Amino acid sequence: MANISCSSKGISIFLFLCIFFHSSALAAKTRHFKWAVEYMHWSPDGLENVVMGINGQFPGPTIRAKAGDTLHIELTNKLHTEGVVIHWHGIRQFGTPWADGTASISQCAINPGETFVYRFKVDKAGTYFYHGHYGMQRSAGLYGSLIVDVAESQKEPFHYNGEFNLLLSDWWHKSSHEQEVDLSSNPFRWIGEPQTLLINGRGQYNCSLAGKFSKSSINPPCQLRGNEQWAPQILHVQPNKTYRLRVASTTALASLNLAIGNHKMVIVEADGNYVQPFSVEDMDIYSGESYSILFTTDQNPSNNYWISISVRGREPKTPQALTILNYSPNSPSKLPTSPPPMPPLWNNYTHSKAFSSKILALMGSPKPPSNYDRRIILLNTQNRIDGYIKWSINNVSLTLPSTPYIGSIKYGLKNAFDLKSPPENFPLDYNVVKPAKNQNSTYGSGVYTLRFNTSVDVILQNANALAENVSEIHPWHLHGHDFWVLGYGEGRFTKEDEKKFNLKNPPLRNTAVIFPYGWTALRFVADNPGVWAFHCHIEPHLHMGMGVVFAEGVQRLRKIPNEALGCGLTAKLFMNKKGN
């Protein structure tokens, strides 16, 4: 970066140059991309498979932009029979809700052979990512990183000498198509645990980088030339420097724990928002979350160190993903001298909760409204509908309509979705720590219509699943907004719990976890005209109905691009009016 000091005390010509430099530096850019989505053969973990790639890459290309830039992405669908959309996870899409990339909600899926332009502003620096949001195309590998740097004139509130980016995912050998069929079957078939965890799309299924530390013969040491599609990306560092590690999780299922052997990590950013820096030995990251971590290479420089990713919250049947922190001038193939970090026990939720509770907004961050205008309590339950296993919210299992809400709400269509608003709460006598007495539920496509610019509380209430003594982690992700996480608690949320809310420095996030049998309280301002998904970021859970839809200020939208509405009842509406 050019380091020109612009002082007001210079001579006039220098001042002119300064102004010129400043304005050109400040001028936000429009960054153009041409992307084609297609299936391709790939070996994410050493076993050849089919992935959904972009421009021949898996994961898709990393986008790097500066805050204030406009991204202009021409996305061509080169699949043969499938539609496609891409969601820009964490980007709020102020003024461009049709670019949010959620099929059935913000746009029609892009048909095979067609091109759709995603054009939107990245208004806030941070660590983001993008991914498919149609069927289970995220599970098929449709994802990549989106990094927004601070604007040229701005500075991060911390210093570092270098930077790395890790996009975490999980991988099944069964195709996402077949997974879809499994999850939609009666009798139900669960997809099981992932075969492999991937770091930047790379994992090792048939071997282990840490093979020499393993007592079992199941995972022999990896024989790598280094140019394999599944060879780990090594992090090359100099001793005694500080590095920023960006990390985001786009897993379909797995909750993860990240550690860097022997190194402390200082968390400085979460979901594109600065947090009060705090130091940990290991950290949890749930699907849909992103973080920036600072670490200093202050350990014995003659060694290399493990970076490990492990499963949390589910009995781990998937090996740790590993890569190497390579201190210069050591050989990158020199293995660390000790075994990879041991993650906390998978069901040690105390550890997870302790981590979550440490995440607080950096001083000076926007504060939440002190009151809420509306509070919606969302109970999640596992259910049976006609024998099919589903997830429901307040007893409604979300089924998306074929006409996107953004069009059917804007044009007041009557038959596009359930016009009745879904329940604001659940029965008083529901026992969240026991299996439901009545495990029935219903399908629904209703919308929570939020009054524009009001303050909305959402209490996510976890409960027992179908089987006794089972309650799972669910990371909930909100489109179009950040929310403040006001607090976490155990058991059923009560009015009393409100007193414990953190209104002083709650962190702004776009994803928040609910712990087993617990609740999580969120607050946000409904200030972004559009229709927004709010859902469990676990792909099979969303597929099974675990989500809701918020709509706000849709009538304020002027022109929705035709391209977003050329399907279902909106297409019909326009074609009939023309009287073809």
Next chain:
Amino acid sequence: MANISCSSKGISIFLFLCIFFHSSALAAKTRHFKWAVEYMHWSPDGLENVVMGINGQFPGPTIRAKAGDTLHIELTNKLHTEGVVIHWHGIRQFGTPWADGTASISQCAINPGETFVYRFKVDKAGTYFYHGHYGMQRSAGLYGSLIVDVAESQKEPFHYNGEFNLLLSDWWHKSSHEQEVDLSSNPFRWIGEPQTLLINGRGQYNCSLAGKFSKSSINPPCQLRGNEQWAPQILHVQPNKTYRLRVASTTALASLNLAIGNHKMVIVEADGNYVQPFSVEDMDIYSGESYSILFTTDQNPSNNYWISISVRGREPKTPQALTILNYSPNSPSKLPTSPPPMPPLWNNYTHSKAFSSKILALMGSPKPPSNYDRRIILLNTQNRIDGYIKWSINNVSLTLPSTPYIGSIKYGLKNAFDLKSPPENFPLDYNVVKPAKNQNSTYGSGVYTLRFNTSVDVILQNANALAENVSEIHPWHLHGHDFWVLGYGEGRFTKEDEKKFNLKNPPLRNTAVIFPYGWTALRFVADNPGVWAFHCHIEPHLHMGMGVVFAEGVQRLRKIPNEALGCGLTAKLFMNKKGN
């Protein structure tokens, strides 16, 4: 059927009854169906897999109608991310070209969650079938039978005591999605031979019904309870009766040979047209063809007999498909006393050609025009385009546009497809028995526009493929018409060959084969306003570009249903006009 004699010499009340009976018998029906397409677990050959089913059935439900009936099929797409269409193979769709079920040609693919109504008349009795016509959804198992009986007042020109229907297909254990990726890859990956041949969706992969006749241990005898999804459908017959066997092939690849052990077969119908009956020991059937066969149960009634389906024209790596002709009162599980019929050698094309040349129109069938107004010669070659292996016709490899031709032609859209007509012929110096000197080709989406009501000759010219000494069988299927097969020949077609054309009693077909290094001459009248695919019915060949598009009288079409045009540039056209 009620056998009431209606004589004009009756008393008046009887006459009235007669008229009433006649008119109600003649009144064609509209038959309503509600179908949902979805993927489901199924074991077509004993190995569990995923198939594309209709209403929970594989193959899809058999439609049975009478000539003159109208079919009204509400097809709902219950796939998660894929579009779908269904083609009614052999039905000419007079006046309803938008119901032909070809994505990109006659309609927009039906989006997930949407319903499209196929409404069309079945005007001619015969043995037909239906199948997916988008991507490789036929390979995924989207097919079923469509049987049209003669109208109530009509009679078939032959007699029989009972009837069976066999729909033949081939099955791969690799999903059609993965096959698509393989075929579209560089380096190219061929899908290989099918694992199993299916009769009415049933085959035996891990065992053989005829296991006791097999010397190898690869195919142990099948252990069947009879209620398996893959158990063969047994044909139960009485001795000394005549049966009609309807048979149609919807294979993705395999050319087949059918035989009934010890029984002669008399061919009476081909592709919904009566033929001059002739008798054979075995018969070939190519993908896209259908036949009716009469056989008489005149063999030793204390035995059962094999019905066998074997691969023709490709080195057979797929076991015979078998089922049993069960003479009453024998047990259906009593195996025939001798081994299954031995098919002719796979590359005994003399045998195949002899069979094809026996197929002649039944006396009294419509005759072809004695002259042609236009002759189009279509050379098929295997090519490389940018390293990708493709098939081309006159050096154009067909790539379908995202806007269906029927709409873009009707509304004169300029950018929907290549407006230049593809070549009518191929260079004089092209040597059809050698690999091409220049193996390059180009992609194209041009259309052959046929003058309405003119007589069109198509000469299908086969050639050497990429490798030396390789030329394959290609069964070509025409939508919207039957054509007369005027003749077959060897080598390059010349003007001289015209003299050998059969203009006296050529058979009417909708599918005709070209033999290796040979040509096949067809004639049809362009009398059906619409846009019609004409293509090799081998699914991977079509996928690789082996087809052309004919358009005729499109301006005569009045109202094309909006539902067929709600995608691509036609959707855009209508939406822009509305000025949303």
